[in-house]
Amino acid sequence: MVLTAQTARPHKPTFSTHHLTSLPYTLCIMVKVLAILYRGGEAATQEPRLLGTVENQLGIREWLESQGHEFIVSDDKEGPDSVFQKNLVDAEVLITTPFHPGYLTADLIKKAKNLKICITAGVGSDHIDLNAANERGITVAEVSGSNVVSVAEHVVMSILLLVRNFVPAHEMIERGDWQVSDVARNAYDVEGKVVGTIGAGRIGFRVLQRLVPFNTKELLYFDYAPLPEHAAKEVKARRVEDLKEFVSQCDVVAVNCPLHEGTRGLVNAELLKHFKKGAWLVNTARGAICDKDAVAAAVKSGQLNGYAGDVWNVQPAPKDHPWRTMKNPLGGGNGMVPHYSGTTLDAQARYAAGTKSILENYFKSSPQEPQNIIVEGGKYATKAYGQR
Numbered sequence: 187m188v189l190t191a192q193t194a195r196p197h198k199p200t201f202s203t204h205h206l207t208s209l210p211y212t213l214c215i216m217v218k219v220l221a222i223l224y225r226g227g228e229a230a231t232q233e234p235r236l237l238g239t240v241e242n243q244l245g246i247r248e249w250l251e252s253q254g255h256e257f258i259v260s261d262d263k264e265g266p267d268s269v270f271q272k273n274l275v276d277a278e279v280l281i282t283t284p285f286h287p288g289y290l291t292a293d294l295i296k297k298a299k300n301l302k303i304c305i306t307a308g309v310g311s312d313h314i315d316l317n318a319a320n321e322r323g324i325t326v327a328e329v330s331g332s333n334v335v336s337v338a339e340h341v342v343m344s345i346l347l348l349v350r351n352f353v354p355a356h357e358m359i360e361r362g363d364w365q366v367s368d369v370a371r372n373a374y375d376v377e378g379k380v381v382g383t384i385g386a387g388r389i390g391f392r393v394l395q396r397l398v399p400f401n402t403k404e405l406l407y408f409d410y411a412p413l414p415e416h417a418a419k420e421v422k423a424r425r426v427e428d429l430k431e432f433v434s435q436c437d438v439v440a441v442n443c444p445l446h447e448g449t450r451g452l453v454n455a456e457l458l459k460h461f462k463k464g465a466w467l468v469n470t471a472r473g474a475i476c477d478k479d480a481v482a483a484a485v486k487s488g489q490l491n492g493y494a495g496d497v498w499n500v501q502p503a504p505k506d507h508p509w510r511t512m513k514n515p516l517g518g519g520n521g522m523v524p525h526y527s528g529t530t531l532d533a534q535a536r537y538a539a540g541t542k543s544i545l546e547n548y549f550k551s552s553p554q555e556p557q558n559i560i561v562e563g564g565k566y567a568t569k570a571y572g573q574r
Contacts, residue, residue, distance in 0.1 A: 217549070218256045218300070220277040222270050223307070224286030225261040235531045237538040238283050238307060244538045246545070253549070263288045271297075279548070280304045281541060285525045287313035287501060295322055303548055307541045308528055309333055311560045312445035312472055316571060320564045325548075329540030330557040331388060333528030337470050338392035340527030341440050344494035345381065345397075347521050348466040349374050349438065354518035372491070372516050382406035382436040384452070385443030385471065386413055386423070387570065393440055394421040408432040409443075411569075430460040438466045441495075445472035446571040455480040458489060466519075469495035470527050473503075482508035485519050494521025501525055 226239030237245050243259045250257045258277075260269035263286070270288045274280065278300045282288040290304060295318045304314050306328035319326050347353060351373040358369060379402055383390040386407040394405050398421055405423040407413065412425050426432035429452075433439055439461070443449050453467070453476040461467070467490055469476050478499055484490040491514055498507060502524075509522050540558070547554050559567040 216254045216256060217278045218273070218276060219250060219258070219279040219281065219545075220270070220273045221257070221259045221281040221307075222263050222286065222288035223259060223261060223281075223283055233531075235534065237534040238285065238529055244281070244307060244541055246538070246542050249542065250545075261286060274298045274301070276300050278302050279545070281307055282313060283307045283529070283537075284310040284313065285501070285529050290314040290319075292318035295319060295324070303327065303544075305541055305544050306560075308533075308537045309337075310444065310472065312474075312571075316446075316561050316566070320561050320566070323564050325554075325562045326560040327544050327554055327558045327562075328560060329537040329544070330555075332537035332540050333530075333533035334388040334392055336530045336533040337389050337442075337527045338396060340496065341389070341393045341442065341468055341470050342396045344468045344470065344521050345376065345438055345440065345466065348468065348492040348494050348519065349376050349379070351518050353521060354516075369518075372514075372518060376438075377401045378403050379437040380404045380406060380435055381438040381440070382408065382426070382432055383440045383442050384408050384429075384432075385441065386425075387442065389470075390440070390442035391417060391421070393442060394423050398422070404435075406432060406436060430457065433457060433461045433465075435462075436465060437462060438468070441467070441469040441471045441475055443471055443475065444570050445474055449475050451475070451477050453477065453481065455483070458484045461489065463489055464491040466490065466492045466494075468521075469493070470497060473497040473499040473501070478508055482512040485512045485514050488515045490514070490519070492519030492521060496523045496525045496527045498525065 223238055223240050226236045226241045230236045230239040230241035234242055236242055240259055240261050247257050258273050262268045263270040271294065274294060275297050277298065280301060284306060290313060292315045295315060301324055303325040304319065309328055309330065309332060311326050311328050314326055316326060351369050355369040358365065377400055381397055381402050383393055386409045390407065394407065397405060405421055406426050407423050408426055408429055413423065426435065455477065458480055481493050485493050512520055544554060544558060560571065561567060
């Protein structure tokens with residue numbers, strides 16, 4: 187699906203009063219903006235607050251076109267004949283979401299001769315080859331913090347549904363059965379367990395905060411940088427600097443780190459051997475941080491009692507992806523859902539507003555908010571994508 191304006195737009199400079207300052211007029215040159223969003227279908231028609239959809243277009247079409255800009259929106263992103271690749275060659279601005287990403291490879295960046303800025307409507311810009319963007323001097327920005335609460339809540343929910351063996355219990359009710367012992371035999375409390383997070387940044391720290399009232403035995407974290415002293419005291423979390431030692435101590439491990447060269451395949455067959463037998467693993471960060479086949483095998487064998495999350499190594503996930511159907515030896519342990527933890531209606535309002543703010547700064551040649559910048563001027567502006 188592709189949505190563009192119904193009428194032709196002038197290919198000449200127009201005058202805009204949108205950002206008048208001390209000058210009577212600000213010259214606004216038409217910019218081609220390409221957005222790859224996810225298709226909302228009937229739900230997006232019924233619910234206009236689904237702003238991250240093709241239908242509702244982040245709520246910025248009228249604003250962009252009032253200034254003479256061209257705005258192309260689509261969910262068609264695969265292959266050289268896709269709306270994405272055809273329009274990328276002369277687009278100046280690319281907007282994508284992590285939920286239906288337009289994967290911007292180094293080869294595509296070479297073809298995108300006019301591309302100046304890539305905006306992630308949300309958090310997480312690993313769908314862009316950041317090194318190639320640096321080589322070209324392309325700015326990559328995202329709406330920092332827009333969905334951190336949403337994802338942190340989803341992590342806690344996922345921990346609970348795994349530990350309490352919720353999914354098999356619900357499926358039993360749907361079938362019309364009632365055999366309490368079949369689900370209770372693999373249901374536990376979070377209280378008294380050791381819970382750890384790989385990554386203690388904006389999301390990981392909020393996960394730790396939300397786990398404090400559960401009276402866990404201990405909260406742990408693994409991160410290249412220690413939490414500030416006051417933050418570590420607030421959540422009473424202990425840092426473990428060796429990853430194998432870290433996972434060996436945890437009953438529950440949550441992955442809350444970005445995807446980059448240093449974290450791709452981080453949770454693999456070798457690391458899974460060091461997990462406590464029967465531990466639970468939750469991943470709402472990026473699917474490629476966990477080896478899909480190794481995780482599926484660990485769940486099937488019972489080395490992992492369960493795996494939950496909403497991120498997949500390719501999105502949308504293939505129908506035969508092993509994470510769709512994997513089960514532990516007792517027939518449970520699968521808490522996978524589509525990638526939606528960071529695209530609640532509340533989060534969509536925040537990342538749509540943030541996307542507009544980044545565009546406004548770009549059009550005015552104003553500095554972006556530092557926390558939103560991933561790469562700029564040929565350099566990494568954040569350590570979130572690894573110590574570089």
